[in-house]
Amino acid sequence: MASVNFMVLPGVYAPQEDTALLTGALSDESLPPAASVLDVGTGTGALAVAAARRGARVTAVDVSWRAVCAARVNAARSGVRIRVRHGNLFTPVRGETFDLVLANPPYVPAPAGGRRPRGAARAWDAGHDGRMVLDRICREAPALLRPGGVLLLVQSALSDPERTVGHLREAGLKAAVTRRRRIAFGPVVRGRERWLRQRGLLSLAENEEELVVVRAEQPV
Template sequence: MARKVQAVKQSGAAYLKNHGVVNSAAEASQILSSLLNVSEQSLFFASDSLSDSVYEEFFQRLTRRIAGEPLQQVIGYVDFLDCRIKINRSVLIPRQETEILADLVVRRLRPLSLEGKTLLDLCTGSGCLAIAIKKKLPEVRVVAADISLEALDMARMNAEENGVRIDFFQGDFFEPLRGEKFDFVVSNPPYISKLDYQELDAQVSLYEPKGALLAGETGMEFYERFEREALRYLNPTARVFFEIGFDQGKAIAALFSKSPWKKGVVEKDFASHDRFFSLEIE
């Protein structure tokens, strides 16, 4: 039986819609185009027939989506600041806010002399920050660290497929980085409190790694530990860039308000929420 692309896409959209998926047509198109490894635009004009195996895989993916699995995981990748970042359940799905952070870091560092400088992406996850920054600023050495071996496997794959060299380290916080000194640090760390974690949407709590989200009772665990441990790993005049929770700006600014920390600035995302914090050391 011939299964034309357009007919399959339409039946897939109807399947999603009948099961309560709001953006059913768009999601069916994205899932099918990712499966066929073609753009959505070319899919619109496709007149080919699909093999039985592709047809079956398409509806298996639709069923995963109906069950509540995030669209990005069903597709298997996220486009992130001119990079394609593969993902699975071992890593956090890169969000728009993190893409804004990557762009912010690139814009702040690009005017500087970066030859011989080293940037650390702490809690790298999928590697999206490290990879995007390295592609935009190839002269800087980029180091990426994470406690999760599974996340680092994904990050290494993403670095290779995006054609960048990054030095990866596995371990807890700065533990695997002894002897290293950094000129820049960027991090999208866990920053969700225990209470807020319990109230997360099921698409997040069931499908994304708890360790990449939860940061103790208050959500401040990472930042407090960074303030205690980071100085011995930072060169003079080092710059630091964090993603933060929307309600954490004042607390983080207060945490880093004393010497040798300086120039702490809270910045907002596109929704006008506190989302980024940058600072320097003397």
């Protein structure tokens, strides 16, 4: 990922620590030949490019037209072929199945949790508990996985990874947290740090955010 100078358009989520953490999890996966991979919420296309470089047939989806444009340009600049679709989460790939689904969804709890985020905030604001999109992924992703297929999802500890694992297990998948990384607060978390502490999502002693990767596998 670091070797590519990705184009980042205004309002498109730039590759950050969560992208790097998920890229590392992707590198651990042994993909079948010509694997079919879905990168949902692709942003600049960084994860989609990483998968395509391994010979996968990649579909990337984003609700932002600017992200769709950025992903297409970055794929071309990286010398890989990626099918990029505009749409809300899994809607553009209804009826398709994949060997691997990658997801870096919005996951930061937001004070104005009842309102749909707009503009760039769509990349991080995820309702009062941070699970506006996570719960939908837990409901809908299992149907997109082929037997033996894998979902790799990155989220913050602020939005209850154990709930994610529980929902995926209830759907019949083998699920667990496989990677963790603590990072300094970014501008979004810093801007609502007091609110997060008041809600008990951050303790008074915490001065870092924990990111995790959840891996879930469809039984064969």
